[in-house]
Amino acid sequence: MNLHRPFRGTHAVAAGVLTPKMLRGPRFHRLFHDVYVAAEVKIDLALRSQAAYLLVEGTGVVGGYSAAELLGASCGPRDAPAEVVIPTRMRSRPGLLVRAGVVPPGERCRAGEVLVTSPLHTAFRLACRLPLVEAVVAVDALTHQFSIDPWDVVRFGYRYLGAPGSGQLPEVARLADPLAESPMETRIRLAIHVDGLPVPVLQHPVGAYDLDMAYPDVLLAVEYDGREHLTPERARRDLERQAHLTEAGWTVLRFRAADVLHRPWMVAAAVRRALAVRGVIAADRVSAPRRGR
Structure with a gap:
């Protein structure tokens, strides 16, 4: 029994691996009722989702943000609850979101040892x-991870006509782009779109590098700098990359999480100013940032 993955406490005790007293001690972390993991294991959405599956194995599946996480298409908040879909009565609880329903066999798949809703579902x-x-x-x-056409999501919805919220599917598909490589890239792109600015090209190649978003005609790039850019090795590679782009005549606008998540209008305003300077949009269209969009 691997104690560094979620396990049933009763199974560990029955197998003679642990005692109830050991489970209550500091060596193990209780994730849900009768579900534990070794205390030194980092607890994140993926781990909590694996743990939640042990509660419904044989009757339900993992869905929502949890399914996306286990499918390699992380897109939810770090503190999102683990989510399961189950046909029998079961209550949600702190850290666990339970949805009632039956997922047809053709709309579920395996992510490792966990049964999850399919990418399209x-x-x-x-x-x-x-x-x-x-x-x-x-x-x-999800469309990036599995090379899916966003309009396939709309077509999939024909199986569930009248489902709550399905009316926004065409708009979601129109705005989606499978070339986006991270949730933050998507948020930046949408901030630009909402501001009425020209849509940038995604993953534009410049030599050996791909730019997150670019306006190639005016050599303007827009990129997201996440935490991974703070490591010494990544910082060194970023300097080399920046030197190459500067030599090629590119200007790069970089944004951090706080701006993207909490001040998207400031992101759009910076892009707007840069486009105006380069004559892409009229200078008189540049005004003070409009908050709350």
């Missing part, structure tokens, strides 16, 4: 229930 459900921006973020992540 997952994209459909998230696109229906989330606000527009977050819905596009989810569809971008």
